[in-house]
Amino acid sequence: MRVSFHAVTLLVGVLGMCSAEKTCEQGVNCLLPNCMCPTTKLDLPIRRTPQLVILSFDDAVTITNYDFYQELSGMQNPNGCNISMTFFVSHQYNNYSLMYDLYRHGHEIALHSVTHKPDIEHYWRPANYSVWKQEMEDLRTMVTRYGLVSRNEDLGWRAPFLEIGGDEMFRALYDQYALYDCSWTSLKYSGWYVSPNDSKTLPPLFPYTLDHNTEFQDCQIGKCPKNDYRGLWVFPMVDLQDGRGEPCAMLDTCQGNKNDAGIHSFCDENNVYDFLMKNFNNRYHSNRAPFGLYSHYSWFKENDCPDPDNDAHRKGYKRFLDEVNGMHDVYIVSIRKALEWFKEQVSINDLDYFEPFLCNAFPPKNHCLDPLDCIYEDVLGLNEIRFNTCHRPCPANYPWLGNPLGE
Ligand SMILES: [Zn+2]
Known part of the structure; x- marks a missing residue:
């Protein structure tokens, strides 16, 4: 956790930005647990490195997708404790009491903007520091007020449509004590891509800090x-490398095999399973960089197959998870917990004592016993909008960008 005195941090930030030093040497100018240089190799031998698997879901938590998340929550890691996942939430349609329920059971809540506006070209691409900052800050206010996420927690972030906004966005993250960004894709360090320039394949990239960019x-x-x-x-x-050999960062954009009956989608659960397993093995048998499966719930429901109810995505995904979940060196953890591991890089043999991966000592207390359904008319061009919150009473106005408390 960074020092929370704003002035100090600003000063350090300015000094950091002016630094001419453009090398990052682990153990020299960059020290764990707070600094990690970008790398494709750890000091820990590969056979003692746990394979971390990340499951994340974007956008609103709703009554439609909650049961699916609950079903996945039942899995346990090799240490006997429940798995954890990461939810990048946006405000509209987010059911804050269901989100809170995931949170209190050990899942991670991260930020994904208040508005999630669909216009990339005119809104996100030209967004300046203050737009990014408000989209992050107001959502943070909302998840803490309506969803009872701890105010003391530094939260992670994913940019809508993965449209990252350069220094304007990273500066806004930094100024708000964000923990991490998880929207920056890499093809070069994918572990399978062959660069046409030098016909080389580079190992997958580990998480790192931007101390020396x-x-x-x-x-x-x-x-x-x-x-x-x-x-x-x-x-x-x-x-990842999809069924057609093309790169994709989110499962939603991964296309099915050529012999799948859909135009884009996987229609055969075996193809989904094979695609996930192939990509997993590629990671597991190289440097064991985290294996992230990033998706929207809609990927499990919607496809362009002749039989849209085939459930191939869900079945193939579940079969893949059931298999890797049975491996002694695979841990399914939230991004927050994965970063805790990177700060210490403890051997697989010592994971039974690694605090961030341990179970809750007691059943988590429920502080949202009486959630409210608030109804607003004629907002955002809609006749009616509902908003479920742990906080009472309902805000006078529908909470939105610039007015997160709905005053
Ligand atoms: Zn999204």
């Missing part, structure tokens, strides 16, 4: 940061 990671979508940000983590979205 050497612009190590390739820049695929949006604008990448050039400045340094002390202690701010990048959790790279390492590209």
Whole structure:
């Protein structure tokens, strides 16, 4: 956790940005647990490195997707404790009491903007520091007030549509004590991509901090940061190779095999399973960089197959998870917990005593016993909008960007 005195942090930030030093040497100018250089190799031998698997879901938590998340929550890691997942929530349609329920059972709540506006070209791409800051800050106010997420927690972030906003966005993250960004994709360090320039394949990239931004990671979508940000983590979205051999960062954009009956989708659960297993093995048998499966719930429900109810995505995904969940060196953890591991890089043999992966000592207390359903008319161009909150009473107005408390 960074020092929370704003002035001090600002000063350190400014000094950090002016630094001419553009090398990052682990153990020399960058020390764990707060600083990690970008790398594709750890000191720990591979056979003693746990394979971390990350499951994340974007956008609102709703009564439609909650049961699916609950079903996945039942899995346990090799230490006998429940798995944890990461939810990048946006405000509209988010059911804050269901979100809170995931949170109190050990899942991670992270930020994904208040508005999630669909206009990338005119809103997100030109967004300046104050737009990014307000989209982050107001949502943070909302998840803490309506969803009872602890005010003391530094939260993670994913940019809508993975359209990262360069230094304007990273500066806003840094100024708000964000824990990490997880929207920056990498094809170069995917572990399978063959660069046409030198016909080489580079191992997958580990998470790192931006203390000494050497612009190590390739820049695929949006604008990448050039400045340094002390202690701010990048959790790279390492590209998967889809059923057609093409890169994809989110499962939603991964296309099915050529012999699948859909135009884009996987229609055969065996193809989903094979695709996930192949990508997993690629990670597991190289350097064991975290294996991230990033998706929207809609990927499990919608497809363009002749039989849209085939459930191939869900079945293939579940079969894959059941299999890797039975492996003694695979841990399914939230991004927050994965970063805790990177700070210490403890051997697989010592994971039974690694605090961040341990179970809750007691059943988690429920502080949202009486959630409210608030109804607003004629907002955001809609006749009616509902908003479920743990906080009482209902805000006078529908909470939104610029008015997160709905005053
Ligand atoms: Zn989204």
